[in-house]
Amino acid sequence: MDHVIGPLDLSAHVDEALAVQAAAFGLGPDEVAVRRQIVLRHMTHPGTRALGATVRGRLVGFVYGMPNDRTHWWSTVVEPYLRAQGTDDWLDDSFVITELHVHPAYQHRGAGRSLITTITDAATEPRSILSAIDTESPARGLYRSLGYQDLARQVLFPSAPKPYAVMGAPLPLHRPPAGR
Numbered sequence: 001m002d003h004v005i006g007p008l009d010l011s012a013h014v015d016e017a018l019a020v021q022a023a024a025f026g027l028g029p030d031e032v033a034v035r036r037q038i039v040l041r042h043m044t045h046p047g048t049r050a051l052g053a054t055v056r057g058r059l060v061g062f063v064y065g066m067p068n069d070r071t072h073w074w075s076t077v078v079e080p081y082l083r084a085q086g087t088d089d090w091l092d093d094s095f096v097i098t099e100l101h102v103h104p105a106y107q108h109r110g111a112g113r114s115l116i117t118t119i120t121d122a123a124t125e126p127r128s129i130l131s132a133i134d135t136e137s138p139a140r141g142l143y144r145s146l147g148y149q150d151l152a153r154q155v156l157f158p159s160a161p162k163p164y165a166v167m168g169a170p171l172p173l174h175r176p177p178a179g180r
Helices: 015-024 031-042 075-083 113-123 136-143
Strands: 004-007 051-057 060-065 094-102 129-131 149-155 164-170
Touching: 004 113, 004 136, 015 031, 015 060, 015 094, 051 113, 060 113, 075 149, 075 164, 094 113, 113 136, 129 136, 136 164
Parallel strands: 094 129
Antiparallel strands: 004 051, 051 060, 060 094, 129 164, 149 164
């Protein structure tokens, strides 16, 4: 079944979105409760946008992001890692993909690619940054196929059990040739 990509009022649909994230990321109720507050706070930042992927009206994936700001928590954590690699200029004039998740039952069908390309196509910034768990995963493969490259690896976030990679790509994102 094909997914439909469209604007998402994430504040109004935060619980549906976090149910998708919990399924995709294996989050427990306590983690979901913490992330709920973070998402609601992020939605108040200027320029934050969210999109959803639906199948027959059911939310199966979502993405949200915002123009990056060096004073935001994420930037303050990743900045020393980027500076050590000489890539901290990526924190300026970038659209950050804050979260991108697709329910496992709907992965590998193009929803993640559609979500990230659609949200970044509307960005006025010349580039995009994101962080992903630093393992070879389908998500990292997707990001590479879109033009994202590693800017820093083995980035440790407080309370995160696994290290992350920070990736960046010029916008618009790379599109594979038709027929692939």
